[in-house]
Amino acid sequence: xxxxxxxxxxxxxxxxxxxxxxxxxxxxxxxxxxxxxxxxxxxxxxxxxxxxxxxxxxxxxxxxxxxxxxxxxxxxxxxxxxxxxxxxxxxxxxxxxxxxxxxxxxxxxxxxxxxxxxxxxxxxxxxxxxxxxxxxxxxxxxxxxxxxxxxxxxxxxxxxxxxxxxxxxxxxxxxxxxxxxxxxxxxxxxxxxxxxxxxxxxxxxxxxxxxxxxxxxxxxxxxxxxx
Amino acid sequence: xxxxxxxxxxxxxxxxxxxxxxxxxxxxxxxxxxxxxxxxxxxxxxxxxxxxxxxxxxxxxxxxxxxxxxxxxxxxxxxxxxxxxxxxxxxxxxxxxxxxxxxxxxxxxxxxxxxxxxxxxxxxxxxxxxxxxxxxxxxxxxxxxxxxxxxxxxxxxxxxxxxxxxxxxxxxxxxxxxxxxxxxxxxxxxxxxxxxxxxxxxxxxxxxxxxxxxxxxxxxxxxxxxxxxxxxxxxxxxxxxxxxxxxxxxxxxxxxxxxxxxxxxxxxxxxxxxxxxxxxxxxxxxxxxxxxxxxxxxxxxxxxxxxxxxxxxxxxxxxxxxxxxxxxxxxxxxxxxxxxxxxxxxxxxxxxxxxxxxxxxxxxxxxxxxxxxxxxxxxxxxxxxxxxxxxxxxxxxxxxxxxxxxxxxxxxxxxxxxxxxxxxxxxxxxxxxxxxxxxxxxxxxxxxxxxxxxxxxxxxxxxxxxxxxxxxxxxxxxxxxxxxxxx
Numbered sequence: 001x002x003x004x005x006x007x008x009x010x011x012x013x014x015x016x017x018x019x020x021x022x023x024x025x026x027x028x029x030x031x032x033x034x035x036x037x038x039x040x041x042x043x044x045x046x047x048x049x050x051x052x053x054x055x056x057x058x059x060x061x062x063x064x065x066x067x068x069x070x071x072x073x074x075x076x077x078x079x080x081x082x083x084x085x086x087x088x089x090x091x092x093x094x095x096x097x098x099x100x101x102x103x104x105x106x107x108x109x110x111x112x113x114x115x116x117x118x119x120x121x122x123x124x125x126x127x128x129x130x131x132x133x134x135x136x137x138x139x140x141x142x143x144x145x146x147x148x149x150x151x152x153x154x155x156x157x158x159x160x161x162x163x164x165x166x167x168x169x170x171x172x173x174x175x176x177x178x179x180x181x182x183x184x185x186x187x188x189x190x191x192x193x194x195x196x197x198x199x200x201x202x203x204x205x206x207x208x209x210x211x212x213x214x215x216x217x218x219x220x221x222x223x224x225x226x227x
Numbered sequence: 228x229x230x231x232x233x234x235x236x237x238x239x240x241x242x243x244x245x246x247x248x249x250x251x252x253x254x255x256x257x258x259x260x261x262x263x264x265x266x267x268x269x270x271x272x273x274x275x276x277x278x279x280x281x282x283x284x285x286x287x288x289x290x291x292x293x294x295x296x297x298x299x300x301x302x303x304x305x306x307x308x309x310x311x312x313x314x315x316x317x318x319x320x321x322x323x324x325x326x327x328x329x330x331x332x333x334x335x336x337x338x339x340x341x342x343x344x345x346x347x348x349x350x351x352x353x354x355x356x357x358x359x360x361x362x363x364x365x366x367x368x369x370x371x372x373x374x375x376x377x378x379x380x381x382x383x384x385x386x387x388x389x390x391x392x393x394x395x396x397x398x399x400x401x402x403x404x405x406x407x408x409x410x411x412x413x414x415x416x417x418x419x420x421x422x423x424x425x426x427x428x429x430x431x432x433x434x435x436x437x438x439x440x441x442x443x444x445x446x447x448x449x450x451x452x453x454x455x456x457x458x459x460x461x462x463x464x465x466x467x468x469x470x471x472x473x474x475x476x477x478x479x480x481x482x483x484x485x486x487x488x489x490x491x492x493x494x495x496x497x498x499x500x501x502x503x504x505x506x507x508x509x510x511x512x513x514x515x516x517x518x519x520x521x522x523x524x525x526x527x528x529x530x531x532x533x534x535x536x537x538x539x540x541x542x543x544x545x546x547x548x549x550x551x552x553x554x555x556x557x558x559x560x561x562x563x564x565x566x567x568x569x570x571x572x573x574x575x576x577x578x579x580x581x582x583x584x585x586x587x588x589x590x591x592x593x594x595x596x597x598x599x600x601x602x603x604x605x606x607x608x609x610x611x612x613x614x615x616x617x618x619x620x621x622x623x624x625x626x627x628x629x630x631x632x633x634x635x636x637x638x639x640x641x642x643x644x645x646x647x648x649x650x651x652x653x654x655x656x657x658x659x660x661x662x663x664x665x666x667x668x669x670x671x672x673x674x675x676x677x678x679x680x681x682x683x684x685x686x687x688x689x690x691x692x693x694x695x696x697x698x699x700x701x702x703x704x705x706x707x708x709x710x711x712x713x714x
Contacts, residue, residue, distance in 0.1 A: 117435075121431050121432055121435055138398065141394065141395070141398065144391075145391060148387060148391060154383055157383075157387055161387065161390060161391060161394075164391060164394050165394060167394075168394050168397050168398060168401075171398055171401055172401045175401050175402065175404075175405045176401055176404040176405040176408055176414050178353055178401070178404065178416075181286075182351075182353045182354065182357075185354070185357050186353075186357060189357050189360050189361060189364075192361075192364055193360070193364060193386065193390060196364055196367065196368070196386070197383065197386060200367075200371065200379050200382060200383050200386075201383075203371070203376070203379045204376070204379055204380070204383075208374055208375070208376050209325075211371075211376075211379065212325055212327060212328055212372075212374075213327075215328070215331060215368075215371065215372075216327055216328065216330075216331055
């Protein structure tokens with residue numbers, strides 16, 4: 001078993017790496033690299049859940065680690081890679097509103113602002129390190145939002161949304177673990193959203209007929225597509 | 228039993244829609260779906276002791292507020308289904324909707340009704356959040372069924388704005404769970420339990436949680452500054468979908484805000500939260516009314532008016548008196564019916580001229596007299612003219628705001644007046660356009676199917692009759708809601 005003190009140090013390193021992965025996502029243009037970075041970020045969250053389990057001994061953390069591994073390290077990157085192969089455009093051509101350096105500077109400012117806000121509110125509560133962790137998690141959410149605002153391509157916006165969602169997961173891991181059923185439902189909802197948005201990204205890149213053909217997945221399953 | 232019935236009816240309708248090949252059958256099934264929901268919930272309101280908890284599940288319950296919202300939404304879906312067959316056939320004939328998308332359209336429509344009903348029946352904030360997310364997905368599918376590539380952009384914008392805002396809501400929900408865990412030892416997201424323990428929550432953290440939650444739910448309702456998706460989505464969607472979006476789906480965000488605000492209402496964070504709601508509400512009315520002045524598109528101006536009205540409802544909730552909350556809830560019903568009438572009428576105008584632009588409309592009274600009447604009655608209702616349905620709710624919310632602050636009262640009145648002028652000027656422009664000399668015979672009349680006309684006739688009657696006589700049954704239900712929410 002992992003020693004709790006070692007686990008705490010590991011968690012701190014993992015938190016830094018997770019924020020670093022978001023910073024790398026902000027700077028990269030290549031779709032495949034962005035998806036790999038997202039998968040790596042999700043894997044870091046899996047390791048973090050295992051680290052937290054070593055301290056808390058809450059089996060729910062291990063289950064969350066397992067479903068995160070399956071959905072965010074395997075299934076969602078697989079869907080995104082499949083869509084990216086079919087898209088004509090392979091990389092982000094230009095950034096809107098902010099350059100990557102400006103976006104990272106904004107993320108740093110956001111972190112200090114969030115830290116100041118939450119350290120004040122959480123100071124009365126018993127968890128001393130909570131405000132730093134909460135600030136990092138919400139900072140990750142804001143970094144995802146910055147990615148959405150500074151990119152024009154749908155597929156990069158999806159990566160931004162997924163980074164935000166990882167920030168929320170990180171936040172919930174430290175603040176409060178919801179029930180397993182709710183965690184699973186949220187992931188199913190996330191996968192449905194990604195599939196739909198991925199289809200639409202394909203739709204923008206192709207003709208409306210091809211898009212509607214893809215969209216009518218039910219009819220294809222039932223083997224009776226109407227014309 | 229009620230929940231199982233709602234689920235089984237929904238599942239059976241979905242299965243039969245999937246198996247069906249005929250448009251008429253899919254339409255009748257959707258009509259039956261909405262009718263069954265209206266019947267089930269009306270029965271629950273009239274005969275069953277509410278709140279009612281689902282057997283063996285902590286996630287579902289039905290109280291007066293949930294039942295009232297399901298009833299309003301189901302009535303809107305019923306009217307949309309009644310209107311839909313003739314409207315969709317016309318879209319198919321004009322090749323604006325591919326026939327291959329018909330089944331997908333009806334599946335998404337019925338899934339949207341199920342998700343809407345179950346969101347209002349959720350006794351758990353996280354489950355409510357999940358259903359809210361699902362309604363975004365199903366609505367987006369309905370928008371992209373049309374043969375227009377720009378609809379994909381519009382749907383993507385809707386998904387990204389609604390879903391990213393909803394992630395902020397989820398942070399607020401986790402904070403609320405954390406607060407309940409601090410207060411009770413085991414965290415909960417059940418509405419009833421949160422109401423029970425609210426007084427023991429840390430007011431500062433509860434306010435932060437409320438503000439995070441407000442971002443997502445406000446985006447879902449089109450409250451400014453999170454409204455930018457709404458005018459595009461409501462304007463580009465097929466009219467029957469616009470009706471469902473602005474008559475039922477936008478109510479979900481307001482419903483969530485009211486529920487969470489009722490929790491905050493038990494604590495000292497109330498004053499700050501109230502000012503936030505009133506501020507966002509007036510800001511929404513201001514943004515919408517000023518934007519309405521520039522509109523040249525029938526569906527866009529009606530869409531902007533939704534933002535205005537969601538703002539007024541938010542102000543009513545923010546005032547937080549028994550009277551203001553009562554009339555905010557009556558406003559929800561009035562707005563849903565009036566907005567349905569406007570969008571249905573706009574749908575017929577769209578089929579007549581194959582355009583939503585005011586400049587393309589000519590000789591509207593002669594070509595579409597019922598839709599013209601629908602637009603006039605709908606406009607008079609939506610601007611709050613007596614004796615129509617929206618008059619009293621709007622009047623009482625404004626009076627209650629006057630008791631809070633005269634400055635805000637005058638500010639709200641000013642922006643509402645701008646909205647009236649914008650709406651009035653637009654309608655005058657629409658109705659005063661006459662055909663050029665000698666061209667009168669060249670515009671063929673769109674033959675309005677009987678069920679589309681019937682939908683309009685029902686709504687015109689409802690907004691006038693309910694304005695003259697607000698049933699005591701509905702008053703009792705709204706009274707019970709206000710008491711349950713402890714205002």
